[in-house]
Amino acid sequence: MINQLRADFYRQTHTLGHYLLLILVILFSIVVVYSKQVGGVMVSAPVDVLERLSTVPWTLLSGIRGLTISSSVLMYAFISIFVMVIGYEFSQQTYKNTLVSGISRSGFIIAKFVTMLLDIFMQIVIFFLAGILTGMALGRSVGTSWTNLFGTTLLTALIVLSSLALYSAWPLLF
Incomplete structure (x- = not known):
C-alpha cells in the first residue's frame, strides 16, 4: 500500500491538472479576500455573520471567516481530484497490474x-x-x-476537509 501511495503522489506531482486546480484555488481565494464578497452553496446563510462581514473592515481573521463560508464552492473543483486519482488507473487500464502486483483491493x-x-487537505491549506x-x-x-489566527485556520481547514473529503470521495465509500 505504501508503494501505491508513493506512485499516486508521484503521478499527482507530474500532472498538469493538479497544478491547474491549485492555481484555480489560489485565484478563488484571492478574489474572495480582495473583493470582500462571500458566498457559497448553502441552504440558509447565517444572516448576522454575512451582515457583519459586509459592514466591518476586514481583518485577516474575517478573511478566514469569509473563505470558510465560500469554501463550499470548492467541492465542485475537488471532484477533479477524484477523477485524477481514480480515473488514471482506469483510463490507462493499469488497475489490473496494480491489483495483480500484490496489493489487496481494500489496500488499493x-x-x-x-x-x-492528502491532496484535498493540501489544497485547502493553500486556499x-x-x-x-x-x-x-x-x-x-x-x-x-x-497564534489564534493560525489555530483557527488549521481547525477550519480540518473541518472543511472532513466535509469536502466525504463529498468528493463518496463513490469510494460505497
Whole structure:
C-alpha cells in the first residue's frame, strides 16, 4: 500500500491538472479576500455573520471567516481530484497490474482514499494561506493574535476537509 501511495503522489506531482486546480484555488481565494464578497452553496446563510462581514473592515481573521463560508464552492473543483486519482488507473487500464502486483483491493481503495484526503487537505491549506497572504498584501490587520489566527485556520481547514473529503470521495465509500 505504501508503494501505491508513493506512485499516486508521484503521478499527482507530474500532472498538469493538479497544478491547474491549485492555481484555480489560489485565484478563488484571492478574489474572495480582495473583493470582500462571500458566498457559497448553502441552504440558509447565517444572516448576522454575512451582515457583519459586509459592514466591518476586514481583518485577516474575517478573511478566514469569509473563505470558510465560500469554501463550499470548492467541492465542485475537488471532484477533479477524484477523477485524477481514480480515473488514471482506469483510463490507462493499469488497475489490473496494480491489483495483480500484490496489493489487496481494500489496500488499493484505502491508498486512493488517503491520496485524495492528502491532496484535498493540501489544497485547502493553500486556499487559506493564499487568503492570509492576500490580506497581508492589502495591509489588513490581523484581528487577533497570530497564534489564534493560525489555530483557527488549521481547525477550519480540518473541518472543511472532513466535509469536502466525504463529498468528493463518496463513490469510494460505497
